[in-house]
Amino acid sequence: xxxxxxxxxxxxxxxxxxxxxxxxxxxxxxxxxxxxxxxxxxxxxxxxxxxxxxxxxxxxxxxxxxxxxxxxxxxxxxxxxxxxxxxxxxxxxxxxxxxxxxxxxxxxxxxxxxxxxxxxxxxxxxxxxxxxxxxxxxxxxxxxxxxxxxxxxxxxxxxxxxxxxxxxxxxxxxxxxxxxxxxxxxxxxxxxxxxxxxxxxxxxxxxxxxxxxxxxxxxxxxxxxxxxxxxxxxxxxxxxxxxxxxxxxxxxxxxxxxxxxxxxxxxxxxxxxxxxxxxxxxxxxxxxxxxxxxxxxxxxxxxxxxxxxxxxxxxxxxxxxxxxxxxxxxxxxxxxxxxxxxxxxxxxxxxxxxxxxxxxxxxxxxxxxxxxxxxxxxxxxxxxxxxxxxxxxxxxxxxxxxxxxxxxxxxxxxxxxxxxxxxxxxxxxxxxxxxxxxxxxxxxxxxxxxxxxxxxxxxxxxxxxxxxxxxxxxxxxxxxxxxxxxxxxxxxx
Numbered sequence: 018x019x020x021x022x023x024x025x026x027x028x029x030x031x032x033x034x035x036x037x038x039x040x041x042x043x044x045x046x047x048x049x050x051x052x053x054x055x056x057x058x059x060x061x062x063x064x065x066x067x068x069x070x071x072x073x074x075x076x077x078x079x080x081x082x083x084x085x086x087x088x089x090x091x092x093x094x095x096x097x098x099x100x101x102x103x104x105x106x107x108x109x110x111x112x113x114x115x116x117x118x119x120x121x122x123x124x125x126x127x128x129x130x131x132x133x134x135x136x137x138x139x140x141x142x143x144x145x146x147x148x149x150x151x152x153x154x155x156x157x158x159x160x161x162x163x164x165x166x167x168x169x170x171x172x173x174x175x176x177x178x179x180x181x182x183x184x185x186x187x188x189x190x191x192x193x194x195x196x197x198x199x200x201x202x203x204x205x206x207x208x209x210x211x212x213x214x215x216x217x218x219x220x221x222x223x224x225x226x227x228x229x230x231x232x233x234x235x236x237x238x239x240x241x242x243x244x245x246x247x248x249x250x251x252x253x254x255x256x257x258x259x260x261x262x263x264x265x266x267x268x269x270x271x272x273x274x275x276x277x278x279x280x281x282x283x284x285x286x287x288x289x290x291x292x293x294x295x296x297x298x299x300x301x302x303x304x305x306x307x308x309x310x311x312x313x314x315x316x317x318x319x320x321x322x323x324x325x326x327x328x329x330x331x332x333x334x335x336x337x338x339x340x341x342x343x344x345x346x347x348x349x350x351x352x353x354x355x356x357x358x359x360x361x362x363x364x365x366x367x368x369x370x371x372x373x374x375x376x377x378x379x380x381x382x383x384x385x386x387x388x389x390x391x392x393x394x395x396x397x398x399x400x401x402x403x404x405x406x407x408x409x410x411x412x413x414x415x416x417x418x419x420x421x422x423x424x425x426x427x428x429x430x431x432x433x434x435x436x437x438x439x440x441x442x443x444x445x446x447x448x449x450x451x452x453x454x455x456x457x458x459x460x461x462x463x464x465x466x467x468x469x470x471x472x473x474x475x476x477x478x479x480x481x482x483x484x485x486x487x488x489x490x491x492x493x494x495x496x497x498x499x500x501x502x503x504x505x506x507x508x509x510x
Contacts, residue, residue, distance in 0.1 A: 062086065385440065
């Protein structure tokens with residue numbers, strides 16, 4: 018324990034020395050450690066603020082407030098704002114700029130200090146922008162626990178960090194920042210839990226996780242990641258996101274899909290069908306594409322690299338998006354990823370030229386509402402391409418009914434599917450691609466047989482046997498035309 022405390026003290030001294038040095042010039046450039054900070058700030062700051070939940074009239078805690086780049090934005094709406102930073106000169110400048118807001122209290126304190134006392138259950142929103150990267154792993158874990166206690170029930174935590182590597186171009190003799198993998202932060206906060214005096218157990222539910230688009234667009238840099246968490250009562254394994262990450266898309270399942278479909282893909286045919294269907298879109302440089310259910314991002318990288326389009330990939334699976342973000346690092350693609358529920362997302366009208374979705378809508382119960390959102394989000398003349406599992410009309414077999422129930426799938430026949438898109442306003446071409454589906458399954462089964470030894474070496478014989486069994490069952494359902502594969506190409510009128 019004494020050794021751990023000493024290490025923590027060393028960490029704090031190193032970090033304080035680092036920021037004292039870089040706070041001599043109390044400017045935006047110094048705080049962002051980037052010579053182009055003023056230019057980036059114009060686009061980046063509004064984007065960050067747009068990701069926050071409603072906090073009008075509520076209690077907000079800003080950690081690592083610095084000279085007040087965000088304090089000045091948070092103060093006019095918050096009911097009460099506590100702006101905190103451990104560099105005295107920075108927080109004093111913040112107060113000189115924002116002290117006229119009577120609802121703001123300024124405090125010089127270290128977030129890791131046991132002397133920092135904030136009442137439990139008193140905060141609606143905790144906000145930090147570049148803070149956790151200046152704490153040790155152990156300090157991050159302890160702060161996450163404290164933050165959760167400070168929150169009111171249903172309160173939110175928002176934080177943004179640099180991951181993997183440095184982003185700013187400021188020259189530094191030394192750099193003690195911790196450029197972690199995003200999955201570290203996701204794991205720490207996802208595993209947080211606490212109980213209250215009445216025995217209720219609370220956890221942090223991930224509302225969203227995404228790249229900061231301003232850095233993707235301006236610096237081709239996907240390593241600026243932000244998270245939004247909400248403190249909620251624990252509900253066991255019932256929530257759909259937990260099902261996806263613990264069952265459908267756990268790490269072993271993702272590896273299995275990639276072994277069959279190819280690196281980066283989790284839908285039928287992998288790169289081959291991606292090329293075939295993307296060719297229908299007539300993509301042009303500079304167009305903006307939304308990929309709903311992006312998985313690990315293979316299709317997004319393909320479109321961005323080969324057609325010079327800007328891609329936004331959205332998926333509900335934390336595991337999928339975390340992997341996609343990590344794989345984007347170092348590539349000069351304009352691709353950004355977000356972990357979010359597409360049925361709860363909102364985008365401005367006329368945002369996208371193309372919306373693309375592969376074998377994902379089977380998870381969506383209320384498709385008509387989502388299709389109406391797609392119509393709004395597309396520009397006039399915009400295109401929508403969906404492939405999805407479908408079913409033949411009539412009563413399914415016992416085996417197929419069990420498959421649908423176990424997966425929680427919502428399947429429709431191809432005609433009904435097309436009609437839902439038409440009712441949303443689209444001109445629709447609905448095609449039965451089941452023959453291609455069956456052919457693709459045969460190719461994948463052959464590939465499994467050819468690469469059997471490698472598959473077993475990576476994932477084990479039990480996983481191989483189960484995968485072959487599942488693929489053969491899909492092949493039978495497709496060949497007998499009980500399970501269908503629909504392709505829907507639609508345009509906004």
